[in-house]
Amino acid sequence: MDRIALFNDYLHRQGLKNTSQRMAILERFLRSKSHYSTEDLYLKLRKDHPKIGYATVHRTLKLLAECGIAVELNFGDGQTRYEPVKADQHHDHLICTSCGKIIEFSEPRIENLQEQVARQHDFIIHSHRHELYGQCAKCAAENR
Amino acid sequence: MDRIALFNDYLHRQGLKNTSQRMAILERFLRSKSHYSTEDLYLKLRKDHPKIGYATVHRTLKLLAECGIAVELNFGDGQTRYEPVKADQHHDHLICTSCGKIIEFSEPRIENLQEQVARQHDFIIHSHRHELYGQCAKCAAENR
DNA sequence: CTCAATGCAAACTATTTGCATTCGA
DNA sequence: TCGAATGCAAATAGTTTGCATTGAG
Secondary structure (H helix, E strand, O other): OOHHHHHHHHHHHOOOOOOHHHHHHHHHHHOOOOOEEHHHHHHHHHHHOOOOOHHHHHHHHHHHHHOOOEEEEEOOOOOEEEEEOOOOOOOEEEEEOOOOOEEEEOOHHHHHHHHHHHHHOOOEEEEEEEEEEEEOHHHHHHOO | OOHHHHHHHHHHHOOOOOOHHHHHHHHHHHOOOOOEEHHHHHHHHHHHOOOOOHHHHHHHHHHHHHOOOEEEEEOOOOOEEEEEOOOOOOOEEEEEOOOOOEEEEOOHHHHHHHHHHHHHOOOEEEEEEEEEEEEOHHHHHHOO
16 A cells, blocks of 8 residues: 555544645655655645645644654754655664755664663653764865 | 863853853753753742743753753754763663653664764764654553 | 635744843953 | 843744635545
8 A cells, every 4th residue: 555545544544534735745745855844845835736835734744744654853953854754664864964964874783772772671662763963974074 | 070160161261151140050950860941940940049041041051062061852842951961871762652751771782883874974973862762661551 | 514624824832032231250 | 341141021933723714525
């Protein structure tokens, strides 16, 4: 089941409605390569769908996060970002604090260790956030 | 050098001044066992120092973060929290999304893997954030 | 038809800032 | 004395909400 079907399914189960706005937002969101703040996505959508309001984008992103299609990310700059969940390839982030570049990484050995830690504390992990902040090669070279 | 001396030193190097408010804030902050939001700390301080303003607490916490005495934490609830850095024992967090309980953990093997990942991407890590969200044993039992 | 969704503007919340006054060095 | 710090109030920024209208089922 693809994510569009999954969303429709979720809406139906919750007694919510499938609107053209929601579809447009989801569709555009899924095409994203990077991380969208509500505003980013709102601005992108304006081009093809100038009538979609900011609040609708915001509410739809919340919905997508609820049903597991999106994850909320918070890099500490006071902006919440959303990114499509790829069930098959979980990843975390390296964030360059100089240029803002975001690199994705995934490291199964870290995930394993997380599970070990959780078990030690009788804790059941539902999600996690793992971000490494620093400088990318380019910025490190420039600031020399 | 303890952290009070370290702060004084930092202030002096930056041409800033050591005030009674800053000392009171630092002192109270260091006694904290948990994580303070600006407001938390402001309220605690009101008892003994009713004249200290919110903005001063906020600005001092920023200063403490700058000089490495505090770290900013962001658990995604829209509140920035600060916690004293313990140079000797870095740790990350397990956060119960049911009761809000926060458990600290540290796992050197994860830190090592982080370094490996960074190296692979020509990245220099300055700091990181690693949080595991889920349910603690108690909440998991209750919600059954 | 009915109730959820939308779009707009207004409300909120946490954070940050401007400024007159106070105070440390 | 001089510039930094303070406390207050006001400004911002991001997020969320109320409500009249629209539209899906």
